[in-house]
Amino acid sequence: MVKVNKEEVIVEEKDVKTSIYEIGYLMVPSIAEENLGGEVTSFKDSLSSYGAVFISDEYPKLIELAYEMTRSVNNKKQKFSYGYFGWVKFECSTNGAQEIKEALDKNEKIIRYLLVKTVRENTMSVKRSYNRQDSKRKVTPRVEETEKVSEETIDKEIDALVV
Amino acid sequence: MKQDYFSSNNIKHIDYKDVELLKRFLTPSGKIMSKKRTNVTSKNQRKLALAVKRSRFMGLLPYIAK
Numbered sequence: 001m002v003k004v005n006k007e008e009v010i011v012e013e014k015d016v017k018t019s020i021y022e023i024g025y026l027m028v029p030s031i032a033e034e035n036l037g038g039e040v041t042s043f044k045d046s047l048s049s050y051g052a053v054f055i056s057d058e059y060p061k062l063i064e065l066a067y068e069m070t071r072s073v074n075n076k077k078q079k080f081s082y083g084y085f086g087w088v089k090f091e092c093s094t095n096g097a098q099e100i101k102e103a104l105d106k107n108e109k110i111i112r113y114l115l116v117k118t119v120r121e122n123t124m125s126v127k128r129s130y131n132r133q134d135s136k137r138k139v140t141p142r143v144e145e146t147e148k149v150s151e152e153t154i155d156k157e158i159d160a161l162v163v
Numbered sequence: 164m165k166q167d168y169f170s171s172n173n174i175k176h177i178d179y180k181d182v183e184l185l186k187r188f189l190t191p192s193g194k195i196m197s198k199k200r201t202n203v204t205s206k207n208q209r210k211l212a213l214a215v216k217r218s219r220f221m222g223l224l225p226y227i228a229k
Contacts, residue, residue, distance in 0.1 A: 024180065024221055065222035083222065087180065114179075114221055123176040125184055 016093040018131075021118050023047075023104070025113040026069075026083035027060055036060060036084060039109060043155065045087065048097045050145040055120060060086030071111050080111050089118065164193035165202040169210075177210045179217035182224060189215070 031039055040060060048054070062084050069080045092100070099114065102115050168187075169177065177184075188201050188211055196217050198208045218224040 026222065063223075066219070066225035067222060069222060085221070086224070112221065114217060116179075116217065119176060121176075123178040125172065125174050125178070149181055 014072075016095070018093050020089065020091055020096070020118050021052075021097055021101070021111055021115060022118040023115050024085070024087040025060075026065075026080075026085055026111040027109055028111055029062060029074060029080065029082040029084065031084065031109065033063050040086065043107075043109075046092060046103060047088065047100060050092065050103070051096040052092045055089040055091060056122070057088040058086055060084035069111055073108050081112065083111050091120075167203045167207060168201070169203060169207045177207070177214040178218070179214045179221065180223070181214075182218060185211070185218055185224060189228075190203050191228065193225045 025043075025127050027036075027039065044054070044057075062082060064084055069083075070143055071080065072078070101115055104110060104115075168174075174184075179185075180215065188196050188203075190196055195212055201208060201211070203211065215224060219226050
């Protein structure tokens with residue numbers, strides 16, 4: 001009979017369950033393009049400090065928002081109609097995700113964020129380019145064969161029309 | 164009978180970031196089209212509605228288009 005160490009069993013049970021999450025975020029437009037890279041890396045570093053393992057991401061792009069957003073910072077309302085939108089997909093424990101959420105709430109550089117559960121695969125639909133190619137009809141240039149008409153014949157025809 | 168757009172294009176997950184795809188299922192005023200008009204299954208209609216609402220929250224789509 002094999003003796004099972006009780007401590008080992010407890011450790012196995014405590015093994016944390018991880019899930020795939022995705023954070024879509026809007027950064028304040030006041031950040032200069034040069035400093036954006038630094039902001040993104042510091043944002044990612046803060047995520048990895050909570051145990052996030054990155055799967056994929058997209059670098060933020062400045063977009064015009066569909067409507068004006070307001071965010072109050074230090075009891076002052078700020079209005080935004082532009083923002084840097086980016087996203088990051090990562091694997092993390094449920095506790096880690098909760099901590100990330102709390103940290104993002106305090107981040108003043110982020111106007112808004114959306115933390116959702118997702119899947120490891122790419123969820124963006126692939127654009128069907130072949131359809132477009134089909135719709136584009138190949139236009140073959142028409143070669144119009146024009147008969148070379150001498151000036152004399154043109155003059156004659158004009159005279160005939162005048163008369 | 165018209166087929167479900169998502170099933171026929173093998174789209175399993177409707178992403179809120181896929182704005183161009185979502186716009187197909189909105190009216191000119193920005194409302195989500197009814198299931199009758201979208202011709203998608205109930206399951207996909209629910210997924211579509213969730214994706215549109217997420218996209219609106221992030222400012223990618225308007226709540227009301229002018």
